[in-house]
Amino acid sequence: MAASVKDVAAYAGVSEGTVSNTLNRPSVVRPATREKVLRAIEALGFVPDESARALRVGRSRVVGFVADDVSNPFYSDVARGAENVAYPNGTMVMICNSDGDTAREAVILERLVGQRVQGLLITPLTDDDGPLDRIAAAGTAVVVIGRRSRSGQHCSVHSDDRHGGRLAVEHLWQQGHRRLAFVGPQFHERLSGVQEFLAEQGADPDELLVLPARHADPLGGRSAGDTIAAQSPRRRVTAVLCGNDVLAIGVLQAMTHHGLRVPDDVAIVGYDDIDAAAGAAVPLTSIRQPRQLIGATAAEMLLEEITPGSGHVHRDHVFEPELVTRRSSAKRRPVRR
Incomplete structure (x- = not known):
C-alpha cells in the first residue's frame, strides 16, 4: 500500500500539518524539520497526489x-x-x-x-x-x-519599448545612417519609438522601409534580408532595426549569404540582447531587456x-x-x- 501523509508524519515524528506545510509552503517550516520530513518522504517512497490536492483546495x-x-x-x-x-x-x-x-x-x-x-x-x-x-x-x-x-x-x-526603439534609431542616426529599415511591425511600440524620433529629426516617415515578418524568427529575418539585398546598391538601406534579436540574426544570415558586409554595407540593431546576440558571427548591437x-x-x-x-x-x-x-x-x- 502506498505511503500516506499520516505515515510520513509518524516516521518523521511531526504532525500531519507539518508534512502538509513542507509540501505546500516549505518556507514556513524550519530547515531542520523540513529536512526530517523530506528524509521520511524519501525513505517511504511517498508521492503526493496532486490531483486529489487540487480537488481539495x-x-x-x-x-x-x-x-x-x-x-x-x-x-x-x-x-x-x-x-x-x-x-x-x-x-x-x-x-x-x-x-x-x-x-x-x-x-x-x-x-x-x-x-x-x-x-x-x-x-x-x-x-x-x-x-x-x-x-x-x-x-x-x-x-x-x-x-x-x-x-x-x-x-x-x-x-519601455517606445524608448527602446528611440535608443536604437538614435544610435544609428548618430552613426550617419539615413536610409533605414524596420523589420517586424508587430512590435508596434518599438516601431513607434523609431518613427517618433525620425519625425523629430524632420525626416519623412514614409522613407522608413517597414518590412513584415510573419513570424518573428530567423526565417522571417532572412526573408526581410533577402528583400534588402535585392535593392539597388544606390538606394539600398544602410541600416536595419529589428523587432527582436532572432529577426536580427536572420537578417545577418541573409547579408552574409548575399555577400553584403555588416556593418560596412548594412548595419544591424536587434532587440532583447539574448545571449546569442553577443555570440553572432558579427556580434549584434541590441537593446537589452x-x-x-x-x-x-x-x-x-x-x-x-x-x-x-x-x-x-x-x-x-x-x-x-x-x-x-x-x-x-x-x-x-x-x-x-
Whole structure:
C-alpha cells in the first residue's frame, strides 16, 4: 500500500500539518524539520497526489506561462526568472507555446484554466484584454508580460519599448545612417519609438522601409534580408532595426549569404540582447531587456495576488531598456577607391 501523509508524519515524528506545510509552503517550516520530513518522504517512497490536492483546495500548484514563441531564447530566460521565484514557493511553471496563433492561444488558456492552475503569465498576441478579463473575473489571476494591461484589470511587466526603439534609431542616426529599415511591425511600440524620433529629426516617415515578418524568427529575418539585398546598391538601406534579436540574426544570415558586409554595407540593431546576440558571427548591437528579472517580477506579482491577505493592488512595472553596442552597428569605414 502506498505511503500516506499520516505515515510520513509518524516516521518523521511531526504532525500531519507539518508534512502538509513542507509540501505546500516549505518556507514556513524550519530547515531542520523540513529536512526530517523530506528524509521520511524519501525513505517511504511517498508521492503526493496532486490531483486529489487540487480537488481539495480548488487549485493546483502550477502557474501557466503562455509565450508566443518558446523557440526564442528571450522567453526561456523569462521563464527561468519566473521559475526562480515560483520553485521556492512550492509552485511549478508550465510553459505553453501559442506559436503566434490566436486560436491556439485561446485553447491553451481554456485548458490551463480547466487544469485549475494557480495563475497565468502571458505574452498576449493581441491588445484585446477581454479574454484575460473574463479569466480573471472567474477567479484565475493573470499577469501580462511584454505590454501594459489595457483594461487595468491585471498586473503587467514590460520594458519601455517606445524608448527602446528611440535608443536604437538614435544610435544609428548618430552613426550617419539615413536610409533605414524596420523589420517586424508587430512590435508596434518599438516601431513607434523609431518613427517618433525620425519625425523629430524632420525626416519623412514614409522613407522608413517597414518590412513584415510573419513570424518573428530567423526565417522571417532572412526573408526581410533577402528583400534588402535585392535593392539597388544606390538606394539600398544602410541600416536595419529589428523587432527582436532572432529577426536580427536572420537578417545577418541573409547579408552574409548575399555577400553584403555588416556593418560596412548594412548595419544591424536587434532587440532583447539574448545571449546569442553577443555570440553572432558579427556580434549584434541590441537593446537589452532584463529578461530573467521580467519573469521574476511577474511571478512575484502573481504569487502576491493569489496569497490571501496580501493586500495586493494591480500595478504596471516598467523596466528601462539599455543600448548595448557591438560590431554590427560600428561606424562604417570609408570605401577605398
